[in-house]
Amino acid sequence: MTDTDSSATEEHRFPCPACGADMRFDPTSGALQCDHCGHREEAVVENQVTTSAIEELDYEAALRAQLPEAEMEETRVIQCTSCGAQVEFNENDHATECPFCATPIVTDTGTHRHIKPKGLVPFALKEGQARDAMNEWLGKLWFAPGGLQEYARKGRKMQGIYVPYWTYDADTKSRYTGMRGVYYYETQTVMRDGKPEQRRVRKIAWTPVKGRVARWFDDVLVLASRSLPKKYTDGLEPWNLTGLEPYAPHFLAGFRAEGYQVELPEGFEEAKGVMEAQIRRDVRFDIGGDQQKIATLSTDMSDITFKHILLPVWLAAYKYKGKSYRFVVNGQSGKVQGERPWSAWKIAFAVVLGLIVAGAVGYAVAMSQ
Numbered sequence: 001m002t003d004t005d006s007s008a009t010e011e012h013r014f015p016c017p018a019c020g021a022d023m024r025f026d027p028t029s030g031a032l033q034c035d036h037c038g039h040r041e042e043a044v045v046e047n048q049v050t051t052s053a054i055e056e057l058d059y060e061a062a063l064r065a066q067l068p069e070a071e072m073e074e075t076r077v078i079q080c081t082s083c084g085a086q087v088e089f090n091e092n093d094h095a096t097e098c099p100f101c102a103t104p105i106v107t108d109t110g111t112h113r114h115i116k117p118k119g120l121v122p123f124a125l126k127e128g129q130a131r132d133a134m135n136e137w138l139g140k141l142w143f144a145p146g147g148l149q150e151y152a153r154k155g156r157k158m159q160g161i162y163v164p165y166w167t168y169d170a171d172t173k174s175r176y177t178g179m180r181g182v183y184y185y186e187t188q189t190v191m192r193d194g195k196p197e198q199r200r201v202r203k204i205a206w207t208p209v210k211g212r213v214a215r216w217f218d219d220v221l222v223l224a225s226r227s228l229p230k231k232y233t234d235g236l237e238p239w240n241l242t243g244l245e246p247y248a249p250h251f252l253a254g255f256r257a258e259g260y261q262v263e264l265p266e267g268f269e270e271a272k273g274v275m276e277a278q279i280r281r282d283v284r285f286d287i288g289g290d291q292q293k294i295a296t297l298s299t300d301m302s303d304i305t306f307k308h309i310l311l312p313v314w315l316a317a318y319k320y321k322g323k324s325y326r327f328v329v330n331g332q333s334g335k336v337q338g339e340r341p342w343s344a345w346k347i348a349f350a351v352v353l354g355l356i357v358a359g360a361v362g363y364a365v366a367m368s369q
Contacts, residue, residue, distance in 0.1 A: 014253045017041070024254020027123040027331075032253055054119045054246050056169055056305035062115070062264055073116040075259060112259050117247045120162060120310035121239065123255065123331040127158050130314035130329040134158070137327075137336035159317075160331065162252065162310035163233070164224040164260035166267040167241075169306070170217045172275060174299040176283045177210040181291035204291060213282045220274050222267040224260035224308070228328060235337035236330040239311055243332065247310070257310060264306065275299075 014023040014032055021036035033040045061067055125133075181204040189196050219241055223233050245251065262270075279299060284292040312331025316338075317324060327338030 014250060022253070025123070025251055027126055030122070032250060054244060054307065056307055057115075057118070059168070059264075059268065059304040059306050062306070067115065071116055072113060074113050075257075114259060115264070115308045117164075117257075117310050118307040119244045119247050120251055121241070121243045121312055121332055122245055122251050123160060123312040123314075124243075125312075125314065125329070125331050125334055127160065127314065129334065130158050130331065131316075133329050133334045133336050134314075134316060134327050134338075137338070158314045158329070160255040161313050161315050162255060162257040163313045164258055165309050165311055166222045166224050166260075166262070166264065166271070167219040167307050167309060168217070168222065168268055168271040168304065169219065170271075170275065170301045171214075171303045172217065172279060172299050172301050173212065173214045174279050174283065174297060175210075175212050176286075176297045177208070177295045178283070178287055179206045179293040179295070180209045180287050180289035181206050181293070183290045206293075207289075209287055211283075211286050213279065213286050215275075215279060215282060217271075217275050217278075220271040222262070222270045222274075224262040224267055225258055226261045227258060228326065232326075232328050232337040233313075236313070236328060236333075236335050239330070240332060244309065255312075260308065268304075268306070272301075 015021070016023050016034035016037060016039050018039040019034065019037040021034055023032040023034045023039075023041075025031075026033040026040070029040070031040050031042050057067060057071060183202055184205055185200045185202055187198055188201050189198050191197070221237075221239065221241070223230060225233070276299070280294060280297065283294055283297060287294075314329040314331050316327045318326075325339050327336065329336050
């Protein structure tokens, strides 16, 4: 990532003091390590603050483009023409592959001005641990191509990517009207086979209600990337945001960071949907009874704040027999998601085997009669 003032863009690099090669952040030790010579040293964090001091930013001020200049930054990014990912590259990269879809791309000198991250969850898993988790996940899939599994085991290293998210806070106060339904039972006499028979019938007594509920929402999490199918990134949840650290450049040493593609207002619309679903649950609980009907619901929001954060994802993108397969691993928990590969040969074999077994069972049954 880069910091910026009014005149310059500075790239954060961590040369090894022993050999000059770039060092990387080691998830196990939390230190910077040189893969070239093995040198290791503790990261020095300037102006370090505690996790609890990660500052929320005013949402309305951001909409009016009135955030302090210190909250903005410029980074050198390239947008993939295939999947749309915006990924940061250093000035020495000129041609590479998109880490999200394995499409060859040529970098340029374009920069992207955006809201600076306030915090991140550091990688807790090393690349080898993430690869083991992915291979274990692939091994449990029925009818997955064995060649793809072998290719993944022997393929190139996984990419460590910090994926952008928004978090939103809001104080909400809601008014509602509706109906409370309470069950009661009546005994009715019905005729069955020409004879009277009594039975209990459940009915509902409805009563009009109105009321108020209030809730403070803290860190409603919204993905700010479109580079991967949302069902995969949603499948990586839950994230433990108690592990959030104030943003510091050394965490990104050896990793890449993706620029956000979902703008702040668009992300807030998704967050409001999450909040509304919870508010409706609160209203139903407040109405009580056995059934509830919500007729009207009006919510006032205040003290809306946000922050831009980065969450760690190990990513593998493989092209196998002309098709791209992408797998993502939660860099904090090791949870895996990805495109479901199918082996036509294994499916056909299973079908034939099933027919043989069914035929043998049928033959045995016929011979026993």
